[in-house]
Amino acid sequence: MRNQSVSGKNTSGVTGVYFSKAEKKYIAQIEVNREAIYLGIFDTLEEAAAARAEANLKFNFHNNHGKGRAEYVKKR
Numbered sequence: 001m002r003n004q005s006v007s008g009k010n011t012s013g014v015t016g017v018y019f020s021k022a023e024k025k026y027i028a029q030i031e032v033n034r035e036a037i038y039l040g041i042f043d044t045l046e047e048a049a050a051a052r053a054e055a056n057l058k059f060n061f062h063n064n065h066g067k068g069r070a071e072y073v074k075k076r
Contacts, residue, residue: 016055017048030055 006015017028020041026048028039039055042048055061 012045012048014045014049014052016052017045019045028052028055030059030061032059 006013010018012018012026016030016039017026019025020027023041026042026045028042028048028051030037030039030052037055039051040048042051
């Protein structure tokens with residue numbers, strides 16, 4: 001879904017990125033039109049976050065997508 005803040009369950013701090021305990025790596029994905037699109041598996045959180053940010057631009061997600069309300073208010 002679009003334009004949602006980071007879930008309280010999110011442990012990586014980045015929307016669409018999670019840590020795989022089995023692989024010991026970060027996995028990035030994005031959901032577009034209710035279809036999950038796999039973006040890749042990465043050694044670092046920064047690489048996975050960059051892939052997710054690029055996908056956000058590609059699929060026209062809003063700049064505030066995945067940011068908490070407090071972060072949005074600070075920028076205004």
